[in-house]
Amino acid sequence: MAATTEHPRSVISVEGLRMAYGSKEVLRNVSFTLGEGEVVALLGPNGAGKTTTIEILEGFRARSAGEVSVLGSDPITADERWRGRIGVVLQSWRDHARWRVRELLAQFGRYYAPYSEADRPRPYPVDELLALVGLTEVAGQRVRSLSGGQRRRLDVAIGIVGRPELLFLDEPTVGFDPVARRDFHDVIHRLADLEGTSILLTTHDLSEAERLADRILILNGGEIVANGSAEQLARDAAGTTEVRxxxxxxxxxxxxxxxxxxxxxxxxxxxxxxxxxxxxxSSLEDTYLAMVTAGLSTEPSLEQPTIEQTENAR
Amino acid sequence: MNTLGTPIRAGLQRGAIEFRNSLQNPADLGYYVVGNIIFVIVILLNRNEMIDEIGMSVPRMIFPGVLAMILVFVAAYGLATVIATEREDGTLLRAKSLPGGMTGYVWGQIARTSLELAFSLGILIVAGTVLIAGLWEGGILSVASVLALSLIGLLACVPIGFVLGSVFKNPRSLGGWGFIVLGGLIWISGLFMPLIAMPEWVQALGQVFPLYWLGLGMRAAMLPDSAVAIELAGDWRVVETFAVLGVWAVVGLLLAPVLLRRMARRESGSAVEARRHAVMQKVG
Structure with a gap:
């Protein structure tokens, strides 16, 4: 991070965000910020509203209430220039199965060319990108022939082909073996350290959050129940070290x-x-469990919106 | 750098790659081969059947209708199915995540559909020219008219494909109901049996849809004037043909962007996920 001031410019700022599908409130009152170059992990149990939050920030979903600013714009009304500055890796894809890997990256890269900047040349050169995510050997293969882990790395490559200033990753490492996971973590570190990319990722994996993120947000029952570095959270929750x-x-x-x-x-x-x-x-896991179970005892956990509710909410 | 030209060019390239991918796909190729074998068999079986009223062979009489049918099948129905499928598998959402991605997607579909149509019509015309005697009696004027009609047909049908693709929620409902509707449309459009032999209400209904006019236009382009005897009103109605197809094109071009934008706005990861979940529940 090249931040010289105490509070680097906010890339994301969310204030009082609320989201309801029909009468079901998924997000009650979510507020947080993400600074330039920061890597923030959004943790939480299934149905806590992680994906909803990230989709609102990506501009894919209209919110019910609250102030949201991403790279200085409201995502729901932002233009294509704004779109060219962010990268998106959604939960799961099975599209473009017939395309060849290199061809697909080259095709998607083309869209970013008009938004190239001197300090951020867009798009990312395809061969460099393939090497970065370790797909050089399968560059000529069709997407449907890739393994699950390769497919996911392609998703990540597509997410960063526009050399984004801000990258969203929704459950990026689901289905990764330990080696793929470590390689992926290296990619994220490179993006954050060398490219100064700000990153918001959701994950179930506590050790992943601990390893990747400068700061962790725990979302539970539609609210942010904790916000801080892994160490801070561990201290705040239990407040103690256990000696035996x-x-x-x-x-x-x-x-x-x-x-x-x-x-x-x-x-x-x-x-x-x-x-x-x-x-x-006390570990992050202790903290997490303490917070999520505390949330559970007072507030029944919110379920993922059903298909019907999702449809109605549009 | 051009922020509109870039996605259009990227989209055209996208369409070309998708068409090439389709030609490299065994299932798609099989579909072309089987379709054309059926066509050739039908022609060969009927090559000596004559329609006495106008003194013409059955294959020659129905060939223009086959071209019209393929046009609607590829440019409207096929396009709609592709769009419904690609909403479900997340292709559309991917397009939405790119700057200018939706523009690129639409132009990609236009390019792919045009190439697919040119390819399908091309194969049919080559086969027809070889197998059907006297097909191009009308000379260069016939050829030019068929080309012009194909173009305006494309212009009328592609927006319909976009509209249907964005209205239907999934490819299965299009495959079921859509196919029945398409079959009915072919029947009421008098492609294989002259509309003049049908009840009056069928005639009225048939003339609402572009398929009838495409068939009529193709016949006008390829058949001798004597064949006009079994047309409604006993006339080729060339002006009306272009007028009706033009109206469909204009209405579609006005409607399609609105519906496409609405469809794109509704795409999100969880919407794609929810649809996939629904599919798995039905299958499982």
Whole structure:
């Protein structure tokens, strides 16, 4: 990030976003921002409204209420120039099965040429892009012959062929094997670090969010229930580090804000008597589960809108 | 850089690639081969059948109607089916995610449909020329008229294809109801049995749709003047033909962009997902 100011320019700003399908409220009051060059992960259980949120920001869905600004425009009224500055990787595709990989990327790249800028030449050169996502060897193959992971990497390549300033990724690594997942993470790091691309991604995978994102938003029951770095969230939720030890044959467990200081005191006091010491900071997973189950107990989780509701909402 | 020219050119390239992909696809090729084999067999079986009133062979009499039928089948019905299918598989949504992508998509469909139509009509005309004696008696004027009618037919049918493709929710309803409607349309348009032999209400209904006029126009272009005896009003009605087809083209060109925009506005990932879910539930 090349941000010299404390608050880099907002690429996304959402204030009081509400979305209802008929009488069913999927988003109640969602507010957050995403700064230039920032990578933010949107976490949440199924039906929390992640996809709805991202579709509203992509301009694919009209919201019920609230202020939304993406790259300085309202997505629902934004023009083709705006469209040329963002990249979209949706949840699942099965289109263009008959096309060959290189040809498809070249065809999609053409649309971005009028929106090329000196510091962001558009489109991305196809062969470089193929190498970046590791599809060089299958460049001449038809899309339908690709494996699931290759297909998904093609989706990512199509999402970035316009060298976007802002990239949306909805569940990008579903169905990836560990190697494909690591390669994908490398691609995201490259985009964020070298190209300065701002990224908003949704995921179910906590370790992925932790590894990729500067900041994590947890969406539950139609609201943002947590917002911060993985470490901040872990501290905020449980607020503690768990220390376990045995002394004189007895097991002890203690929760404290500062595990290191506690352990030091422990040794000062008891020295060699301490055995089996374990210090474990609460993980993002603990935080996530704590927040989502807290949400569940007070607020029944919202279901994904049914087909009928989706149709009615249009 | 041109923000309108670029998506149109990209769309034309898109259409050309899709047409080539179709020719490289065994299922699509099989469809062309089988369709044309059936056509050749029908002609061969009927080559000596004569229509005594006008002293002409049956194949020669119905060939113009076959051209009109193929035109409507490819440019309206086929296009509509492709659009409904591509809404379902996410192609349209993909187009929507590109700058100028919808413009490119529409031009791509226009290009693909035109190429497919030229190819289908081309094969038929070659086969017809070889198999049917006296087909081009009218000389260069006949050829020019067939070309002109194909063009205005394309102009009238493509918007209808866009409209139907954006109105029908999925390709299966188009495949079912659409096919029945198309069959009925062929029947009331007098392509294979002169409309003059039909009840008056069928005649009235048939003359509303472009298929009748395309058939009439093709006959006017390819048949000798003696054949006009079994036409309604005993006249080729050339001016009316172009007028009716022109009206369909204008109405379609006005309606199609509105419906396409409405359809595109409604596309989202979850809409595509919901439709896929519905399909899987029906199948499963």
């Amino acid at each position: 030890w045995t002394r004189a044959g007895h097991r002890h467990v203690h929760s404290t804000a500062d595990g290191t200081a506690f352990a030091r005191d422990l040794f000062t006091q008891y020295g060699d008597e301490i055995a089996d010491l374990e210090i474990r900071r």
